Amino acid sequence: MSNGESPGLYIHVPFCRTKCPYCDFYSVTSLSLIPDWLDGLRKEAVFYKDHFAAFDSIYLGGGTPTLLTEHELAALMDCLFNNFTFSPDTEITIEANPDDIILDKLGVLRGIGVNRISLGVQSFDDKELQYLRRRHTAPESELALERIRACGFTNVGLDLMYGFEGQTEAGWVQTIKRALDFRPEHLSCYQMTLEEGTPFGKMLAEGRMKLLGEEEEREFFLLTSRLLEKEGYIHYEISNFAMGKEYISRHNSKYWRHVPYLGLGPAAHSFREDVRWWNLGSIESYCKALVDGKLPVAGSETLSEEQHRLESLYLGFRTSAGVDLELVRNQPRFDMILSELQESGLVQVHMGRAIPTREGFLVADSLPLLFADW
Numbered sequence: 001m002s003n004g005e006s007p008g009l010y011i012h013v014p015f016c017r018t019k020c021p022y023c024d025f026y027s028v029t030s031l032s033l034i035p036d037w038l039d040g041l042r043k044e045a046v047f048y049k050d051h052f053a054a055f056d057s058i059y060l061g062g063g064t065p066t067l068l069t070e071h072e073l074a075a076l077m078d079c080l081f082n083n084f085t086f087s088p089d090t091e092i093t094i095e096a097n098p099d100d101i102i103l104d105k106l107g108v109l110r111g112i113g114v115n116r117i118s119l120g121v122q123s124f125d126d127k128e129l130q131y132l133r134r135r136h137t138a139p140e141s142e143l144a145l146e147r148i149r150a151c152g153f154t155n156v157g158l159d160l161m162y163g164f165e166g167q168t169e170a171g172w173v174q175t176i177k178r179a180l181d182f183r184p185e186h187l188s189c190y191q192m193t194l195e196e197g198t199p200f201g202k203m204l205a206e207g208r209m210k211l212l213g214e215e216e217e218r219e220f221f222l223l224t225s226r227l228l229e230k231e232g233y234i235h236y237e238i239s240n241f242a243m244g245k246e247y248i249s250r251h252n253s254k255y256w257r258h259v260p261y262l263g264l265g266p267a268a269h270s271f272r273e274d275v276r277w278w279n280l281g282s283i284e285s286y287c288k289a290l291v292d293g294k295l296p297v298a299g300s301e302t303l304s305e306e307q308h309r310l311e312s313l314y315l316g317f318r319t320s321a322g323v324d325l326e327l328v329r330n331q332p333r334f335d336m337i338l339s340e341l342q343e344s345g346l347v348q349v350h351m352g353r354a355i356p357t358r359e360g361f362l363v364a365d366s367l368p369l370l371f372a373d374w
């Protein structure tokens with residue numbers, strides 16, 4: 001069920017210099033498979049040539065796309081531009097790590113058309129960065145941001161993380177304030193969550209590590225939202241803030257609104273016309289399928305009308321766009337539920353939509369259940 005908007009193109013770059021112990025994105029630390037991965041991408045792109053309308057966003061994610069060399073980045077973009085069409089104002093985002101931001105690399109990124117950088121800063125406290133086993137230091141992030149600005153990038157996002165053991169509210173506020181010194185156009189403030197398969201997840205399961213309690217989580221979330229809104233940012237998704245509407249991530253917004261997207265690379269996900277499919281989750285199996293002339297798809301699902309509706313509720317309540325009331329109007333207790341949500345300050349109604357408030361964001365995942373309880 002495409003809504004006629006331009007699709008987005010995601011490229012998964014599954015390489016990192018080292019693995020962060022809390023991360024469950026698919027990536028490997030050996031760079032020797034980069035040529036095979038690039039060959040695989042070229043083959044996969046050919047499969048989808050002419051199957052999608054012109055894209056208006058490209059997102060190079062990972063992994064660590066900025067560890068690719070100039071030659072590899074140019075080859076990657078050639079592959080995309082040779083196989084697909086793009087609107088002239090395409091948003092081209094790259095996820096970057098501060099230790100990769102050298103001036104030469106920034107020139108290369110501009111040269112290949114990147115117009116948005118999402119920098120994985122996480123914290124401006126070196127002790128916290130050591131705890132997170134990040135490769136970079138706070139001064140390296142600061143230098144990277146100065147260089148990014150000096151190179152003329154005007155759409156810069158910072159990823160920051162809260163909710164890990166030993167972090168204080170005061171320390172978190174310091175990190176946000178240091179980030180604000182650079183007036184980033186976008187901020188993603190993620191609460192640490194740990195998946196079982198990660199080293200930190202294992203430590204958590206074994207009781208060797210703690211995360212924030214529920215009340216602390218709530219406090220960190222609320223203070224982040226208040227502080228950034230006071231600084232003029234729009235809190236447009238649970239974890240995301242933009243300095244103006246024009247800086248809302250065009251690409252990520254597609255995920256939240258069922259706009260079609262194509263994901264290329266191992267473990268990448270795609271969505272179109274209510275079908276979601278995902279690629280094989282290792283470089284080797286991904287490349288082998290393509291060498292054998294097959295699409296590297298590991299699985300797929302077709303959303304029923306009801307699944308689509310429920311997903312729209314889940315995704316909508318996580319954003320400031322909220323949910324179209326027509327999606328829930330048939331619920332027998334619709335009026336009562338909506339009134340209660342409004343009275344408790346979790347939701348506001350505006351232009352036929354139920355919009356979560358800041359407090360509503362805190363319980364966003366439970367709101368759809370109220371309307372699913374027939």
Ligand code: SF4
Nearest residue numbers: 016019020023062063
């Ligand atoms: S957090 Fe980023 S740099 Fe760290 S392992 Fe995950 S993808 Fe790689």
